[in-house]
Amino acid sequence: MTLTDATTASPTRPPFKPGQLFIGGQWKGASDGARRDVLDPATGQRITDVAAATTADVDAAVAAARASFDSGVWSRLSGRERGRVLLKAHDLMRARAEELAQTESADAGKPITFARVVDVEHAALQYEYAASLGQHLDGSVRETPANTHAYVRHEPLGVVAAITPFNFPLILSSTKIAPALVAGNSIVHKPASDTPLTALLMAEILQEAGVPDGVFNVVTGSGATLGDHLVGHPDVDKVAFTGSTEVGAHAAALAGKTLKSFTAELGGNAANIVFADADLDQAIGTVIQAFVFNAGQFCMAGPRLLVERPIYDLVLGILRDAVPGVPFGDTTDPATVIGPLASADQLHKVEALVDRAKQEGATVVTGGERVDLDGGFYYRPTVLAGLTNEASAVQEEVFGPVLTVQPFDTEDEAVQLANSTPYGLASGIQTTNLAKAHRVAARLDAGICWVNGWAMLDPAVPFGGVKASGWGREYGPEVLHSYQRTKSIVISLDEGAAR
Ligand code: NAD
Numbered sequence: 473m474t475l476t477d478a479t480t481a482s483p484t485r486p487p488f489k490p491g492q493l494f495i496g497g498q499w500k501g502a503s504d505g506a507r508r509d510v511l512d513p514a515t516g517q518r519i520t521d522v523a524a525a526t527t528a529d530v531d532a533a534v535a536a537a538r539a540s541f542d543s544g545v546w547s548r549l550s551g552r553e554r555g556r557v558l559l560k561a562h563d564l565m566r567a568r569a570e571e572l573a574q575t576e577s578a579d580a581g582k583p584i585t586f587a588r589v590v591d592v593e594h595a596a597l598q599y600e601y602a603a604s605l606g607q608h609l610d611g612s613v614r615e616t617p618a619n620t621h622a623y624v625r626h627e628p629l630g631v632v633a634a635i636t637p638f639n640f641p642l643i644l645s646s647t648k649i650a651p652a653l654v655a656g657n658s659i660v661h662k663p664a665s666d667t668p669l670t671a672l673l674m675a676e677i678l679q680e681a682g683v684p685d686g687v688f689n690v691v692t693g694s695g696a697t698l699g700d701h702l703v704g705h706p707d708v709d710k711v712a713f714t715g716s717t718e719v720g721a722h723a724a725a726l727a728g729k730t731l732k733s734f735t736a737e738l739g740g741n742a743a744n745i746v747f748a749d750a751d752l753d754q755a756i757g758t759v760i761q762a763f764v765f766n767a768g769q770f771c772m773a774g775p776r777l778l779v780e781r782p783i784y785d786l787v788l789g790i791l792r793d794a795v796p797g798v799p800f801g802d803t804t805d806p807a808t809v810i811g812p813l814a815s816a817d818q819l820h821k822v823e824a825l826v827d828r829a830k831q832e833g834a835t836v837v838t839g840g841e842r843v844d845l846d847g848g849f850y851y852r853p854t855v856l857a858g859l860t861n862e863a864s865a866v867q868e869e870v871f872g873p874v875l876t877v878q879p880f881d882t883e884d885e886a887v888q889l890a891n892s893t894p895y896g897l898a899s900g901i902q903t904t905n906l907a908k909a910h911r912v913a914a915r916l917d918a919g920i921c922w923v924n925g926w927a928m929l930d931p932a933v934p935f936g937g938v939k940a941s942g943w944g945r946e947y948g949p950e951v952l953h954s955y956q957r958t959k960s961i962v963i964s965l966d967e968g969a970a971r
Contacts, residue, residue: 497685513581540686555606735944740897822872
């Protein structure tokens, strides 16, 4: 199925609209008519275009969101009623799963199998899980010593700006939109400039599911043009940002000027620690998965492999033999595991970082070069050894299919190396010694730690960063803290107080 087929396949729905924004329940072009091409990273070819929104379009989207919030058409429904709409959205996503998967694959360069079983599946689960939270938006009654009745309400915040990056467009928008909606907020969503298509499909789906006009709005276009305007907008109450640490810090500072609530899911550079007692077959599978998944464009990737010295040479040898065999290339082939990088920019960044690593003394165990294939943005999966811990490829977030490998001698040294970058998003431990796993997991600076596996994610398990990887949590009931404000109501029980 081509993207055109995927976006026009069903006669029962309105067709996907190139060059259109979704504001106040209406499809409309950018106020100046500008459009922006969307490329397939597997071929470098244009597949469609989207509107390049202006700041006036951002104003219109925020105004629509504000009006819908203030009207109470969504914000004053019960959580249960909103949950039902999200469940309908979940069902529609499953009914349109192939269309969503084909679109995500063509837009972001994802191997089709992963687009189906990871991106669409996980995004749908977010809606299903958020719908269940709608049953539990309860407040509480507090025992107070005075002659009062005190209770606590959790209320929606208002207008949420949901800003997302290019690497998992559908999942990362869903992790914000579903819980923000169930909590009763209205949303202006700005997807990444390069990968905006599934956000537009979700606008159709949410409208069909029954989300009232104005509650969900999508503005596509350049972050540099729209970002500051949206973040600084006086009618935006909260900014939910996922993206790089650099842009996140800039946006947080701007949000701080207007004292907006802000959550930040930022960059990562996780260490995967393999102890000598690990089940090596399982551990190697985990190591490879952790750095090649999504061509390494994964905030939770494990690009830093720390191996206990007695098995260091053995592990390097296995990686040298195994990594070139991971199915690579055509994203439409169901067997493909590694596709292209999502843009020419991303390819150039990875190329530059590996070239710098070579200058810094890296031994290329395997890979280390781009691949000319169908005009796409492909980089060969790469394993680098022999770098110091200060090398840029070790300290910086690579965001490509690149693994650095370092030996360690003691548990303390493993922890020290793992914690030695500015980031703190994810981490992993491969060992058969459970006591060691608990000890080390407790000492790692990371929002999540996987033992004997990688990227074991579930909507019920909170996820987020520490240090330069951000603050706030998504997933789990904890996500509601990001989209609700707490109000205390205290009533005098004294006779005559109300007279
Ligand atoms: P990015 O920071 O360049 O862009 C993220 C979003 O911010 C995009 O929509 C972009 O258009 C927008 N933006 C750009 N300038 C802005 C501004 N001035 N104000 C507000 N928004 C602005 O990130 P990217 O390159 O798209 O994505 C890769 C990064 O995202 C990596 O660092 C990765 O680790 C991180 N990421 C983090 C998580 C997480 O959950 N922690 C998940 C996925 C990706």
